[in-house]
Amino acid sequence: MSNSTLNIVKIGGNVIDDDIQLETFLEKFAAIPGKKILVHGGGKIATRLASKLGLEAQMVEGRRITDKDMLDVVTMVYAGLTNKKIVATLQKYLCDAIGLSGADGNVIKAVKRPVKEIDYGYAGDILADSVNSLAIKKFLDAGFTPIFSAITHNGSGQLLNTNADTIASALATAMADHYEASLIYCFEKNGVLLDVNDENSVIENITAKDFTTYRERGIISDGMIPKLQNAFDAIHKGVKSVYVGNASNLHLFQQQKFGTCLVNK
């Protein structure tokens, strides 16, 4: 007996920042048949709001330092404004979406990042047992499509700011116990590119060994490295397949023509 399939889609900030792109993307997401989950990042709205409120966004190595005021801002924007706009738009396209932070239904419990050289503040790290897959399965079995913002909690009343790519990967890994889970990272490029300046140079399939080679040659670099590391990590932990591609091509996913497919071998 094969498990039913579950597609976990991650959408990044640049699409969220553009109302028209976002709606087009959500229409395509709504059209994916079967059980599915969406994980969304934050976009620039939180940074702009923080700036209007006189808070300075502090970033270290691409990660936000989340002090108490900034946690309020990202909770408002990610779990409030962005999440609810996405949910309302999906309802319009007859996708029965339900927005979740990690606190809702206790679906994702993180730990406050330990202070070493840097104090990241209210940043939440995901552990192996962070994802409550049974609670999420309840929502899926009841016919709902969970929409995750990147806000988690520690189980003791504290909300935490967590990396959305990491959440997507952890969700896929945990849900692979119950479903044939696929993970689909949507971003602004057509996939993993042989030539970063040529959107037609998409690598269709990539193994972990290829990844190492491409990385050594400098073909894959910067922000793509942690994304692919997360993705291969998910495959090694039981996720059936991982795709990386352009949000505007999501309709091609059903035809298996979407972006780069990470291969398990």
Next chain:
Amino acid sequence: MSNSTLNIVKIGGNVIDDDIQLETFLEKFAAIPGKKILVHGGGKIATRLASKLGLEAQMVEGRRITDKDMLDVVTMVYAGLTNKKIVATLQKYLCDAIGLSGADGNVIKAVKRPVKEIDYGYAGDILADSVNSLAIKKFLDAGFTPIFSAITHNGSGQLLNTNADTIASALATAMADHYEASLIYCFEKNGVLLDVNDENSVIENITAKDFTTYRERGIISDGMIPKLQNAFDAIHKGVKSVYVGNASNLHLFQQQKFGTCLVNK
């Protein structure tokens, strides 16, 4: 065969504005056994945030005029910051809370208030069929405690700002088809008072006829009138009982010593 009981609790702004009062209240709410729902208002955080952003809060007859920017603010604060803080705190007290706007699971669909003398902007009115009681029953049956912010949607992608008292009353009425539903309005007074300056003058039981009499005599006035009208309306539509009392006395609810009980006769 009697239906199982369902308690629907409404908490107002003044408790939400005070972190310590709010946590104390939530600990008491978490301790109520059986199926339950919480509906929360907004408090002053939205008004303060709007003011910091240079938006002016416009009120007409106690109702907020919700323009596009103000809708973003109340969505951020009500459905984001306040709702998620409440959910995370309830999880701490082992209440498996899940935060919902009306868009989540399509649980409450409202209509944008028609423009007559006043354009209320993105204000949502509740209709007789607004509440999706079957979707809410799914959450309750799965063991979750729904926490409603006062944000709804129109089913076509538009979020709307809705009165929290009205949501509580509409929820109780709709859920009365499935449960022995009780509605508990928590606010800053000990109940309906014979003397507004004496917190010990609580009227323990009040009928619709008493309400008319007290109103004519001026004993009940101002903000209490729409609250009680909503409440009697709910009773006439099948809600078993309605209570009005002090949030800090919620622990007395189980002993039937809480505030004023509205009686159906």
